[in-house]
Amino acid sequence: MRRVLVVCSGGLGTSVILKVELKKIFKEWNIPVYIEQSDVSAVGFSNAEMIIGAKQIISSLPSQQSVALIPLTYIADSAHIRNTLLENDALREWLDDV
Amino acid sequence: MLTIRQREMLNDLINNNHYISMTSFTDRYDLSLRSIRQDLISLEEWLLHSNIELDRHRKHGARLVLSDLEKKDLLERLESEPIFLSGSNRKRHMILMILQGDSDASSMEKKFDVSHNTMQNDISELKRFTASDYCLKLSRSKGKLQFFGEEINIRRLFIDTLLDLFEEEKLMNLFVTFKMEETEIELIWNRYFRFIDEKEIVQVIQGIETELNVEYTGSSLYHLFIVLVVQFSRMFYSHFLPPEWLNKKEKLLDTSEYEAIEKNLKAYVVKSLSCFLPKSEVAFSTLYFISAKKKYDSLKGDIKFLELAERLVFAFEKKGKVKLSNKPKIIEGLALHLKPAFHRMKYGLQIENALLDELKKDYEEYILIVEEIILAEFKGVFESIDEHEIGFLTIHLCSGIENRVSTPKKKVAIVCSSGIGTSSLLESSLRRKFPQASVHGVYSVNKVRSLTKENTDVILSTVSLMNVDVPWLKVSPFLNDFETSKIQELLGVSQMEEKNEVDVINTVKQVHELVKKHAVVENESKMFRELYHYFKGTTQPSKGNITSLSHPSCILLAQQRSSWEKVMVELNECLVQLNKTTPVYADELIDYITNQDHHFLIAEGIVFPHLSSDQVIESGFSMMTCDPPILFGPNEDRVWWVILLAAKNPHDHLPAVELLIDAVNKPTITNKLKIESQTSVIWEWLREREGGVE
Numbered sequence: 001m002r003r004v005l006v007v008c009s010g011g012l013g014t015s016v017i018l019k020v021e022l023k024k025i026f027k028e029w030n031i032p033v034y035i036e037q038s039d040v041s042a043v044g045f046s047n048a049e050m051i052i053g054a055k056q057i058i059s060s061l062p063s064q065q066s067v068a069l070i071p072l073t074y075i076a077d078s079a080h081i082r083n084t085l086l087e088n089d090a091l092r093e094w095l096d097d098v
Numbered sequence: 099m100l101t102i103r104q105r106e107m108l109n110d111l112i113n114n115n116h117y118i119s120m121t122s123f124t125d126r127y128d129l130s131l132r133s134i135r136q137d138l139i140s141l142e143e144w145l146l147h148s149n150i151e152l153d154r155h156r157k158h159g160a161r162l163v164l165s166d167l168e169k170k171d172l173l174e175r176l177e178s179e180p181i182f183l184s185g186s187n188r189k190r191h192m193i194l195m196i197l198q199g200d201s202d203a204s205s206m207e208k209k210f211d212v213s214h215n216t217m218q219n220d221i222s223e224l225k226r227f228t229a230s231d232y233c234l235k236l237s238r239s240k241g242k243l244q245f246f247g248e249e250i251n252i253r254r255l256f257i258d259t260l261l262d263l264f265e266e267e268k269l270m271n272l273f274v275t276f277k278m279e280e281t282e283i284e285l286i287w288n289r290y291f292r293f294i295d296e297k298e299i300v301q302v303i304q305g306i307e308t309e310l311n312v313e314y315t316g317s318s319l320y321h322l323f324i325v326l327v328v329q330f331s332r333m334f335y336s337h338f339l340p341p342e343w344l345n346k347k348e349k350l351l352d353t354s355e356y357e358a359i360e361k362n363l364k365a366y367v368v369k370s371l372s373c374f375l376p377k378s379e380v381a382f383s384t385l386y387f388i389s390a391k392k393k394y395d396s397l398k399g400d401i402k403f404l405e406l407a408e409r410l411v412f413a414f415e416k417k418g419k420v421k422l423s424n425k426p427k428i429i430e431g432l433a434l435h436l437k438p439a440f441h442r443m444k445y446g447l448q449i450e451n452a453l454l455d456e457l458k459k460d461y462e463e464y465i466l467i468v469e470e471i472i473l474a475e476f477k478g479v480f481e482s483i484d485e486h487e488i489g490f491l492t493i494h495l496c497s498g499i500e501n502r503v504s505t506p507k508k509k510v511a512i513v514c515s516s517g518i519g520t521s522s523l524l525e526s527s528l529r530r531k532f533p534q535a536s537v538h539g540v541y542s543v544n545k546v547r548s549l550t551k552e553n554t555d556v557i558l559s560t561v562s563l564m565n566v567d568v569p570w571l572k573v574s575p576f577l578n579d580f581e582t583s584k585i586q587e588l589l590g591v592s593q594m595e596e597k598n599e600v601d602v603i604n605t606v607k608q609v610h611e612l613v614k615k616h617a618v619v620e621n622e623s624k625m626f627r628e629l630y631h632y633f634k635g636t637t638q639p640s641k642g643n644i645t646s647l648s649h650p651s652c653i654l655l656a657q658q659r660s661s662w663e664k665v666m667v668e669l670n671e672c673l674v675q676l677n678k679t680t681p682v683y684a685d686e687l688i689d690y691i692t693n694q695d696h697h698f699l700i701a702e703g704i705v706f707p708h709l710s711s712d713q714v715i716e717s718g719f720s721m722m723t724c725d726p727p728i729l730f731g732p733n734e735d736r737v738w739w740v741i742l743l744a745a746k747n748p749h750d751h752l753p754a755v756e757l758l759i760d761a762v763n764k765p766t767i768t769n770k771l772k773i774e775s776q777t778s779v780i781w782e783w784l785r786e787r788e789g790g791v792e
Binding site: 073077 | 417463466467470587590694695696697699700701702704706708745751752755756759762763
């Protein structure tokens with residue numbers, strides 16, 4: 001089971017949307033995931049392997065080893081999200097494992 | 099027309115020759131003397147039609163002195179008396195009448211004392227319901243209503259109807275005293291099942307128990323009783339299961355249950371129903387007896403299930419990285435659950451898990467783990483397991499999780515201006531609400547520098563801090579709700595009260611039973627859910643429909659605007675009018691967008707501004723489409739659609755927002771929205787998609 005964290009500034013709006021969209025995508029790709037959502041302040045407490053969010057939020061996070069950070073330009077644009085995910089190495093590995 | 103209570107009182111009076119005191123009535127129904135007197139007056143009137151007088155005594159109460167003939171007449175009249183029933187119970191009775199062949203619609207009108215229209219409505223509702231839930235067609239043939247469809251489906255409907263009509267508790271007396279003591283049940287019994295001797299059914303079940311050397315649990319006995327009632331009455335009217343029904347169920351014939359059932363059933367069927375007993379019928383009861391729950395002792399022989407339960411528990415601990423407390427108890431409980439669960443899965447009997455939605459919300463992580471374990475390690479063991487069954491397994495397994503969060507204890511430091519005083523108050527509030535956090539010390543402001551990310555996860559401070567690396571939060575010593583929820587976010591753990599899931603469920607069950615004992619519950623699973631929310635201390639399930647989140651006045655289309663700030667103020671004003679936000683919310687948003695590199699541009703040309711803010715009173719949204727597009731924020735992005743969201747929590751607005759975002763990804767919809775200027779068109783579109791009806 002992969003663990004993904006979705007972040008936004010308040011943990012209420014964009015991360016909620018993103019979570020819904022990501023659930024759909026990961027299911028399609030057959031990757032078993034547990035998706036958490038939270039605001040920026042709780043990122044340090046998460047044991048997620050991948051953090052996804054709007055680029056402005058992601059860039060404010062301290063860089064962390066062993067955690068893949070995926071910044072998005074448009075968090076509600078399904079095609080854009082898919083393309084960005086597929087460009088990420090960690091995610092491609094996940095896909096290879098399936 | 100008599101009420102159920104009056105009926106019961108009358109029944110008592112008919113069956114007792116001596117006086118029944120007023121106080122025994124008031125005690126029994128917990129009513130005032132006046133109400134009881136009123137009831138007796140109604141009874142006197144009713145009795146007058148049969149020329150019988152109620153003998154009332156100032157001191158002793160009331161009695162009926164009747165000859166055998168009068169008694170018989172009265173009982174007969176009482177039976178043909180219209181039944182005063184609630185809408186849902188009336189439909190249940192209609193199902194029984196149709197099933198038992200007493201189904202001429204006009205005589206039903208009379209029996210229930212309802213208008214022709216009501217009856218027609220009831221019938222069409224029944225038609226819909228039985229077609230969708232039981233694949234049965236209800237239609238008229240020779241003036242009589244009849245169900246058409248597979249016999250097994252008719253029986254399912256029959257069983258479910260009786261389960262609804264007979265309460266477990268009221269029926270259970272039968273197994274103890276062999277007597278129908280509840281008037282309510284007796285009335286139904288006399289009306290529809292006169293040809294069956296209820297005592298004999300109890301004897302059949304007990305005979306099977308003896309034969310198999312098992313003891314069934316109370317609720318299984320109740321269930322089995324009803325199954326046999328249904329089976330016997332179908333057979334009585336010569337409706338048998340076709341031999342083809344047995345196809346692929348041949349295995350049933352080899353079970354020890356089959357043999358015991360055949361032996362016990364045959365004697366009864368031949369003697370009392372005077373018909374023969376085909377194999378398919380024995381198999382039908384076998385199906386239910388196998389999946390009935392036995393009392394714990396009878397599990398001892400079933401090592402298989404204990405082993406399986408043990409494997410499940412260990413796999414769950416490993417995969418979920420949790421340590422379960424009280425493991426032997428969980429394994430026992432799970433094994434007890436697994437046995438009937440297996441039979442359910444094998445024969446495709448589905449039971450609904452009323453808590454599934456709640457579980458999904460709070461324990462989604464563990465549900466996924468259980469699902470994963472089963473797919474990976476128990477393939478072939480669980481055939482066709484569905485999400486309801488997975489939910490049950492999860493409940494059993496999670497009952498042993500003490501700390502829901504598997505992460506190690508959070509290290510919290512407390513800071514206050516002097517280092518003493520209020521800090522101890524804060525410390526005890528914290529310990530009470532978050533026992534999983536460990537307070538490693540109380541510090542004064544000038545000692546804060548010694549706190550680093552290595553030794554501290556969170557600082558809670560009663561004063562404002564500057565230049566600290568560790569996440570910190572300013573709080574009051576009492577920790578109000580808002581602060582509590584903030585700490586919860588910061589620590590990533592939930593507060594104490596939310597953890598004892600099993601306790602909550604047990605409390606809910608008890609209250610649920612108590613309520614059911616004293617009142618007719620219209621929608622049990624809904625009540626169960628709401629009780630659960632109440633005891634869990636969470637808010638009601640989200641309303642979530644568009645009408646509660648927005649209003650046509652909040653949908654502004656094809657607007658010409660020059661400044662994005664004005665758009666924000668205007669959209670917020672719509673929400674202020676609905677009492678969802680304060681005017682300050684717009685200022686906060688404008689401020690944020692101006693000063694921060696905002697991330698609200700969620701797709702090209704579409705912004706979705708929102709903040710977590712005290713200025714939000716209730717969840718809601720408003721929106722505007724701009725023609726021509728406006729230049730939004732410091733980056734001057736060209737924007738044609740602004741959706742302003744006010745969110746109080748992460749769930750209420752979800753359905754509406756999901757819908758809007760879905761629209762963002764569908765060019766056909768966005769293109770339409772770009773040119774649409776009629777608010778009503780968009781409003782209707784939203785409502786239709788969501789199925790909301792005002």
